[in-house]
Amino acid sequence: MITHTARPLKVVLYEGKGAIALPAEARLKVMTALLDKGYAVARVTATGTQTSPPQDDHTLLLLGSFPERQAPALEDVTGRVKIEARDITDLDAESIVALVDKTRGEKPMNEPGKWKPWFPVIDYSRCTNCMQCLSFCLFDVYGVSEENKIQVQNNDNCKTNCPACSRVCPEVAIMFPKYQAGPINGDDVSAADHGREKMKVDISSLLGGDIYSALKDRSAAAKSRFSKERSPDKALDERKKCLTKLVNDGFIPMDVLASLPSPDEILRKSEVAKARAAAALAAQPGAGAAS
Amino acid sequence: MPETPTLLYCRCAYAQVVPSGVKNAVLQQLCDSGASFETVSDLCEMTAHRDPRLQELAQCGKLRIAACYPRAVTGLFQQAGAPLPEGTEILNMRSLTADEIAQQMLRTEDEAAPAVANA
Ligand code: SF4
Ligand code: SF4
Numbered sequence: 001m002i003t004h005t006a007r008p009l010k011v012v013l014y015e016g017k018g019a020i021a022l023p024a025e026a027r028l029k030v031m032t033a034l035l036d037k038g039y040a041v042a043r044v045t046a047t048g049t050q051t052s053p054p055q056d057d058h059t060l061l062l063l064g065s066f067p068e069r070q071a072p073a074l075e076d077v078t079g080r081v082k083i084e085a086r087d088i089t090d091l092d093a094e095s096i097v098a099l100v101d102k103t104r105g106e107k108p109m110n111e112p113g114k115w116k117p118w119f120p121v122i123d124y125s126r127c128t129n130c131m132q133c134l135s136f137c138l139f140d141v142y143g144v145s146e147e148n149k150i151q152v153q154n155n156d157n158c159k160t161n162c163p164a165c166s167r168v169c170p171e172v173a174i175m176f177p178k179y180q181a182g183p184i185n186g187d188d189v190s191a192a193d194h195g196r197e198k199m200k201v202d203i204s205s206l207l208g209g210d211i212y213s214a215l216k217d218r219s220a221a222a223k224s225r226f227s228k229e230r231s232p233d234k235a236l237d238e239r240k241k242c243l244t245k246l247v248n249d250g251f252i253p254m255d256v257l258a259s260l261p262s263p264d265e266i267l268r269k270s271e272v273a274k275a276r277a278a279a280a281l282a283a284q285p286g287a288g289a290a291s
Numbered sequence: 292m293p294e295t296p297t298l299l300y301c302r303c304a305y306a307q308v309v310p311s312g313v314k315n316a317v318l319q320q321l322c323d324s325g326a327s328f329e330t331v332s333d334l335c336e337m338t339a340h341r342d343p344r345l346q347e348l349a350q351c352g353k354l355r356i357a358a359c360y361p362r363a364v365t366g367l368f369q370q371a372g373a374p375l376p377e378g379t380e381i382l383n384m385r386s387l388t389a390d391e392i393a394q395q396m397l398r399t400e401d402e403a404a405p406a407v408a409n410a
Contacts (some may be wrong), residue, residue, distance in 0.1 A: 007337075007342065007344060010344070024322065024323055027322045028318065028319050028322045028323075031318060031322060031330065032315070032318065035302040035304055035318075035330055035331075035332050036302065036304050036332075037332075038304065038332045038333075038336075039332060040329075040330065040331045040332060040344060041329075041330045042327070042328070042329045042330070043321075043322070043326075043327055043328055043330075044327050045325050045326065045327050046325075047325050047326065047327065110305075110336060110340070112304040112305045112332065112333065115305070115336075116305060116306045117305050117306065117333065117335035117336040117338070117339045118306075119335075119339060121338070121363060121366040121367055121370055122366060122370065123362055123365075123366050124366075124369060152370060155339050156339075175360075175362060175363050175366055177308070177334075177335050177359060177360070177363040177364075177366075177367065178305075178306040178308050178335060179308075180308065182360075185308070185359070185360060185363065185385070186359060186360030186361070186362040186363025186364070186366070187360050187362070187386075188360075188362070
């Protein structure tokens with residue numbers, strides 16, 4: 001279960017004025033342990049820029065080795081941020097993490113290992129706002145802003161390890177930073193990538209675009225690639241086959257296939273998504289591009 | 292006097308796509324230096340939750356970030372509603388060596404900007 005809580009604590013490893021520098025090994029160990037637990041940590045020394053105070057009402061927890069093991073009493077002049085200080089002289093990394101956990105108390109926080117942040121990230125320097133991704137995704141991940149610009153709105157709906165929509169984007173503008181290979185992981189886009197990705201649009205449109213119209217046309221007994229003698233059920237079978245191929249090719253994970261909505265729901269969703277995309281395109285300045 | 296950049300290190304703790312040898316060594320070199328720096332557990336996770344800390348970081352003035360691909364990092368901040376200031380340097384722990392990154396992260400302002408950073 002994903003919680004939507006920003007870091008409830010800002011941890012500062014304080015080695016500035018009035019504190020004793022930590023032994024190098026202890027410093028690295030405690031930083032590593034806290035980061036791997038999911039905390040954000042700043043190290044403050046006498047040099048360099050000082051850490052910015054939190055702009056929200058989260059607690060600032062100052063950890064340091066202080067003379068006579070006496071952590072100072074600190075107060076935020078604005079009164080917004082609760083500042084706590086603790087002496088950590090001679091404490092090992094494990095005990096320090098326990099101390100931080102205790103200060104955090106019951107406040108929820110995501111933890112590494114329990115969830116993978118997997119969602120599309122749009123490279124707006126490449127995106128042309130064509131809305132193909134919005135029409136394609138069956139899980140309502142995309143939406144449009146008030147300015148009718150494509151946006152990732154429901155990133156929790158995205159299917160972990162599925163980079164399918166990145167294959168639909170004609171501009172190679174969709175990134176998944178946790179993906180292994182480039183350019184989907186954010187690596188530079190080469191001319192070859194551009195060509196390759198464009199080719200994939202055909203497969204994707206079969207699955208996400210044309211297939212919907214194919215199904216609709218079929219029920220209206222219209223002509224289409226799949227229509228004529230085929231039933232909607234058969235076309236859906238076709239779609240499944242294609243998706244299975246994508247699964248086998250390592251393109252998308254099996255659970256995406258398993259979690260596809262029902263055929264009726266797919267049709268309904270595609271209509272809604274297409275209408276939203278068309279409306280957003282029509283509302284853009286110089287809207288002739290809507291097709 | 293040139294403004295000292297805020298140094299930010301991302302641990303990539305939520306999926307570990309950054310090689311652990313590189314990220315450990317970069318953190319070690321930052322820790323061994325006398326510098327102040329900021330660290331986050333995972334920039335993707337923070338973007339997923341529109342963490343207000345990203346706004347704070349983007350408002351630092353000047354930033355030097357050790358994370359992953361510059362295109363991805365820029366996109367993450369933008370998606371979180373915290374576009375990075377112009378001139379932010381992004382060092383890619385997925386493709387550079389730990390020494391290259393630490394050297395650039397810790398260089399003084401009068402040393403030349405690197406060819407590897409995303410200026
Ligand atoms: S990866 Fe799949 S679920 Fe996620 S946005 Fe793209 S198409 Fe939708
Ligand atoms: S498919 Fe690509 S170019 Fe089109 S709106 Fe989506 S991200 Fe932008």
